[in-house]
Amino acid sequence: MSMRKVAVVGAGMTKFVRRAQETPKELSWQASRMALQSCELTMDDIEAVCLGTAPDAFDGVHMNGEYLSDGAGAWRKPYMRSYVGGGTGVFVPIQGWYHVASGLFDVVLVLAEEKMSSFYPHAQAAFLTIFDHTTERALKPNLLWIFALEMNRYMTTYGISKEDIARVSVLHKHNAAKHPCALLGDADITVEDVLNSETLAWPVQRLDVSPVSDGAVAIILAAEHIAKRITDKPVWIEGVGWSLDTAYWTNRDLVYPRYVEYAARQAYEMAGITEPRKQIHIAEPYDPFDYKALHHLEGLQLAERGKAVELYISGAAALDGDMPVCPSGGLLGVGNPIAAAGLMKIAELFWQLRGEAGDRQVAGAPRRGVAQAWGDLMQVGTVVIMGR
Amino acid sequence: MNQRVAIVGVGWAGFRPATPEVSYKELMYDAAVRAYTDAGVDPRRDVESFVTVAEDFHEGTSIFDEYTPDQLGGALKSVQTITGDGLHGLATAYMLIRTGQFDIVAVEGHSKASNILTLDEITAYAQDPVLNRPLRFNTHFVAGMEMNRYLYETGTTREQCAAVVVKNRFNALANPSAPYGADLTLQDVLSGPMLSAPLGLRETAEHADGAIVMVLASEQAAQQLVDLPIWIEGIGWCNDSPSLESRDWGQAIYTAQAARMAYSQAGINHPLQAIDFAEVDDIYAYKELQTLEALGFFRPGEAGELTAEGFTTPEGDLPVNVSGGSLGCGHLLDATGLARALEVVLQLRGEAGARQLADVEIGLVQSWRGVPTTNGAVAILSN
Numbered sequence: 001m002s003m004r005k006v007a008v009v010g011a012g013m014t015k016f017v018r019r020a021q022e023t024p025k026e027l028s029w030q031a032s033r034m035a036l037q038s039c040e041l042t043m044d045d046i047e048a049v050c051l052g053t054a055p056d057a058f059d060g061v062h063m064n065g066e067y068l069s070d071g072a073g074a075w076r077k078p079y080m081r082s083y084v085g086g087g088t089g090v091f092v093p094i095q096g097w098y099h100v101a102s103g104l105f106d107v108v109l110v111l112a113e114e115k116m117s118s119f120y121p122h123a124q125a126a127f128l129t130i131f132d133h134t135t136e137r138a139l140k141p142n143l144l145w146i147f148a149l150e151m152n153r154y155m156t157t158y159g160i161s162k163e164d165i166a167r168v169s170v171l172h173k174h175n176a177a178k179h180p181c182a183l184l185g186d187a188d189i190t191v192e193d194v195l196n197s198e199t200l201a202w203p204v205q206r207l208d209v210s211p212v213s214d215g216a217v218a219i220i221l222a223a224e225h226i227a228k229r230i231t232d233k234p235v236w237i238e239g240v241g242w243s244l245d246t247a248y249w250t251n252r253d254l255v256y257p258r259y260v261e262y263a264a265r266q267a268y269e270m271a272g273i274t275e276p277r278k279q280i281h282i283a284e285p286y287d288p289f290d291y292k293a294l295h296h297l298e299g300l301q302l303a304e305r306g307k308a309v310e311l312y313i314s315g316a317a318a319l320d321g322d323m324p325v326c327p328s329g330g331l332l333g334v335g336n337p338i339a340a341a342g343l344m345k346i347a348e349l350f351w352q353l354r355g356e357a358g359d360r361q362v363a364g365a366p367r368r369g370v371a372q373a374w375g376d377l378m379q380v381g382t383v384v385i386m387g388r
Numbered sequence: 389m390n391q392r393v394a395i396v397g398v399g400w401a402g403f404r405p406a407t408p409e410v411s412y413k414e415l416m417y418d419a420a421v422r423a424y425t426d427a428g429v430d431p432r433r434d435v436e437s438f439v440t441v442a443e444d445f446h447e448g449t450s451i452f453d454e455y456t457p458d459q460l461g462g463a464l465k466s467v468q469t470i471t472g473d474g475l476h477g478l479a480t481a482y483m484l485i486r487t488g489q490f491d492i493v494a495v496e497g498h499s500k501a502s503n504i505l506t507l508d509e510i511t512a513y514a515q516d517p518v519l520n521r522p523l524r525f526n527t528h529f530v531a532g533m534e535m536n537r538y539l540y541e542t543g544t545t546r547e548q549c550a551a552v553v554v555k556n557r558f559n560a561l562a563n564p565s566a567p568y569g570a571d572l573t574l575q576d577v578l579s580g581p582m583l584s585a586p587l588g589l590r591e592t593a594e595h596a597d598g599a600i601v602m603v604l605a606s607e608q609a610a611q612q613l614v615d616l617p618i619w620i621e622g623i624g625w626c627n628d629s630p631s632l633e634s635r636d637w638g639q640a641i642y643t644a645q646a647a648r649m650a651y652s653q654a655g656i657n658h659p660l661q662a663i664d665f666a667e668v669d670d671i672y673a674y675k676e677l678q679t680l681e682a683l684g685f686f687r688p689g690e691a692g693e694l695t696a697e698g699f700t701t702p703e704g705d706l707p708v709n710v711s712g713g714s715l716g717c718g719h720l721l722d723a724t725g726l727a728r729a730l731e732v733v734l735q736l737r738g739e740a741g742a743r744q745l746a747d748v749e750i751g752l753v754q755s756w757r758g759v760p761t762t763n764g765a766v767a768i769l770s771n
């Protein structure tokens with residue numbers, strides 16, 4: 001028997017902000033409601049709910065999935081929460097996909113929520129608890145340091161300059177200036193601004209980094225026979241993939257994300273994609289740091305190793321280029337409420353492929369896009385291919 | 389799309405009150421090796437996806453999925469973690485295989501409860517941070533209130549709840565993996581101290597350490613791998629209201645709805661006639677009675693009486709928790725549902741040793757995630 005086709009039929013998102021007044025439950029409710037309204041459904045139409053949120057430490061709530069359940073709309077419904085660290089935002093639609101593709105459900109609500117501002121004074125401190133309790137935590141590591149190690153390794157291996165990497169931040173923040181939910185959109189930012197920003201852990205500077213944020217995003221998934229009744233423009237989930245590497249990240253060569261490659265190959269195989277550079281028209285790689293977008297474009301096989309930056313230099317990555325990258329504005333521009341930021345990329349592909357992305361609509365009626373997230377200890381890749 | 393899914397391998401380590409000589413990774417490894425050997429699979433070559441169940445605060449590590457792949461043989465493969473009970477893990481593997489994209493999937497759950505020095509304080513962090521946590525109640529109070537309401541609505545007595553403890557801990561004496569076997573009287577149970585009235589301390593499961601791994605396969609793969617696959621005939625799960633202020637306190641509606649989902653997949657209309665035995669949640673003794681009623685085996689108020697009469701003993705018409713349940717095996721945190729499922733698999737395979745039931749074909753597994761949650765799951769297995 002062939003596989004059941006699954007479509008995205010609705011999407012909604014809250015504004016991404018530095019400090020939301022709403023509780024995590026309320027953010028979840030807002031996004032769920034917007035997604036339902038976008039396709040004129042109600043909770044009565046939803047058969048199951050999938051939730052993504054990254055560490056419990058941000059909300060400071062044990063069994064946070066249980067706490068968020070009614071806000072997400074899971075009252076008296078089958079409900080599960082999955083997580084793969086920062087990769088969760090692009091994993092939770094995969095979870096929704098297998099709920100529908102299994103044949104157990106026809107219509108599923110997928111929600112990702114993150115409220116990082118509750119962690120006082122700064123969410124960065126929560127990340128101390130992701131490291132190995134015996135070998136690493138005693139060193140008081142912080143995410144900026146390990147990103148600095150990886151960025152440095154990437155730059156020195158391929159001889160890429162900081163100026164060129166800064167182009168990523170500039171393009172994404174420009175794009176985000178056209179996104180109504182963005183936290184750090186900036187139409188006027190320049191490479192000089194990035195290079196002159198405060199150094200956090202060399203070579204990482206403040207404007208190389210996405211902001212800590214609060215927000216929620218929801219999408220509605222439906223099986224083929226239902227999707228065509230809900231909308232004239234379903235966007236199909238054509239391929240999914242995920243790969244989790246060993247926890248011993250210090251043994252890894254940080255120059256290349258092999259786990260992203262494995263996840264991408266799994267998704268491409270399922271989608272029947274043999275030449276991703278020709279068959280993918282929009283890329284939403286995970287960009288918590290500017291070099292990360294380059295790193296991930298290479299893992300996704302959309303650029304040769306060490307050559308992803310040429311997409312930015314040549315203009316191919318721009319909204320009117322041949323391979324628009326992060327037309328949403330990405331995490332660097334829209335903001336980075338961890339799990340919600342990943343699902344934002346799925347929502348962006350949904351809007352772009354339906355031609356509903358407003359001022360950020362990419363040129364040339366794109367047919368297929370890829371969204372990807374990354375997470376854990378330089379460890380996990382999650383990939384979704386969407387097409388119309 | 390694969391229609392049918394089977395459990396083709398099980399492995400476990402434990403269950404013991406404390407395991408100071410091994411880490412959680414070693415417990416997981418031990419269980420995984422046994423499960424892969426049982427199924428005759430190589431994790432690096434044959435297992436396509438891995439599902440683990442864990443909660444950050446139980447592990448003391450944020451985004452704990454980071455530390456799951458190595459000891460399971462899952463590095464650079466499709467690994468995910470569900471913040472649910474082991475039955476949610478089974479349901480996830482079941483869905484993955486049914487998509488047709490995966491043929492062999494491993495599920496893991498573990499408990500290293502002995503590592504948690506302040507479990508009551510950790511559990512308190514599961515209370516609503518705005519409305520409930522500031523009251524600074526030990527979270528067991530939720531079970532005390534729920535038991536009180538259940539006794540009031542159904543006319544069940546404390547003695548009938550204590551009969552669950554006597555039965556399950558006695559059953560555990562025949563289970564070499566259960567650390568809390570005991571031959572008790574009703575008076576032994578009732579004379580213990582109160583935990584949260586009317587719930588007594590001796591009606592509450594102690595914790596245990598352990599790990600359980602199961603290998604699931606599509607019909608085609610299962611028939612190639614093993615002689616006696618254990619089929620998942622139905623699986624359901626459901627959440628009710630998380631808020632204490634608006635939930636139904638007397639009945640486990642989440643279990644009733646999860647059961648309805650599982651029964652409809654399995655084509656079961658009369659659970660008591662169709663199902664030969666059950667392994668259900670008994671973290672608190674009253675929960676076994678409340679659950680049996682929610683599962684549709686008995687009408688509200690009947691479970692206590694029938695339990696006191698011996699209807700649910702291994703010799704009775706519906707053996708319940710022959711393994712000893714959580715009261716006998718220990719509460720295994722997120723692995724609890726997998727421990728119950730393990731017993732059903734062993735019974736259906738005829739490998740349950742001294743506690744083997746005669747002529748069993750269909751078994752039911754149910755789990756609940758503990759206070760303060762309203763999250764239940766149900767699975768129907770057959771041989």
